[in-house]
Amino acid sequence: MSDQQKNQQNQGGKKKNDLALPTREADFSGWYNDLVQRAKLADNSDVKGCMVIRPNGYAIWEHMQKALDGMFKDTGHQNAYFPMLIPEEYLEREKDHVAGFKPQLAVVTHAGGSPLPEGHRYVIRPTSETIINRSFAKWVQSYRDLPLLINQWANVMRWEMRTRMFLRTSEFLWQEGHTCHETQGDAQEETLKMLDVYKTFAEDYMAMPVMSGQKTESEKFPGADSTYSIEAMMQDKKALQAGTSHNLGQNFAKMFETQYQSREGKKEFVWQTSWGVSTRLIGALIMTHSDDNGLVVPPRLAPTHCVIVIIGKGPDERTKVKEKAHALSAELKKSGLSVIIDDDESKGPGFKFAEYELRGVCLRMELGPKDLEKNQCVLVRRDNRQKEFVQLESAVAKAREMLDGMQKDLFTKAKAFREAHTFEVNSYDEMKAKAEDGFLLAHWDGSAETEA
């Protein structure tokens, strides 16, 4: 084959095929990886296992943060911030904790141009129980200081052997709640309360039905008495751990001497919890709702609710359309939606339709000269491509109605999918046997066994 022929071959096949994603059925993993890039959610970086979160992805995280932060505050928690570097020695104090995390630590061995002496090194936090307990030990003196309800928004680092965008990255963003209580019962109540907050968030905002339950002994958090999680089922029929809530008992309190004087005047160790969700939720969101055309995001978390695509040729047609588009955009924004107008004349409408579907914009408004004649616009929903011709006066109301419908339908659909692939088992062995068929969301004896 000549070079010329090869180059021609290079051109052919690039055109349409390369614009499409791999299908979920043919290559779920490839579909996911490609989608993350093409929807401009994240990029690989030159740092092993670490990703760059792009604006379209970060906007989803911001919306998650806002909703969760409100829910934490409604349940009495306050935000604080602790250092990213933790004295290595702190981790050593809790035996199970250090055993669990040691292999995944990144350690700071040099600072200020010289090596740090043995015993004075720092680790980059993989989680913050230890350093937070140093502060808690100072803050808690009396039963009157309890409960202490703190949350931190932060990044953490765990040197994972193998990483996947959003689902498992070496550095990730998360929130970690850390609380201290007077009694074991109070701590258990908090553990379950926050698990329920996660469940509510997953269902109401992410439109992602979840199962919650207690993790097995081998899967619990290192240093915890017990760990609970919410588990969501992805389109490939695998469960994904989407959030965890730990009852830490007095394990950390004893190692860091986090004590209080009780109502009876005695020194007692506090009972603690910790709980977290991370940017993994973005991965879960993608795998729950998106399709072969690209990203689908529930309106309550979407970076962009509506794109207005201007159609028409020449200034004569476009000027009027643009005026109307800006007026509509202003109204939509006033009603709380995020809106962009695409007035790029160098791209055809077809290109734009495909592009915004790929990026996960919930609603597309097409507006052209023909519409203006009829005093209407075209609204198309991302998830089901349901197309509506709407009178301009009622466009805003209709857009809101369609977004509400989308939020509800996504939940219903995901729930139906989950239920269609859920089964009851009577023993752990039976569950394992069924799991080998590739149907792997099981709930047995109160605990969820998962693969992710």
Add this chain to the structure above:
RNA sequence: CGGGGCGUAGCGCAGUCUGGUAGCGCGUCUGCCUUGGGCGCAGAAGGUCGUCGGUUCGAAUCCGGCCGCCCCGACCA
């Protein structure tokens, strides 16, 4: 840590087997054209071919070392 793949323009790749002027598509920039499902034409900019060394008159290409990333597995709090 095992197995595989890759490193050439911003992105995706060809060229490497068989050494001889650095290529293609997309994207970007200029101009024209076009606009209801991934338009068209013309022109332009853009690369010490991952890195170090070796062989050679000559290396993206052959040989050796190193670095890095991706995928599969093991692991996964």
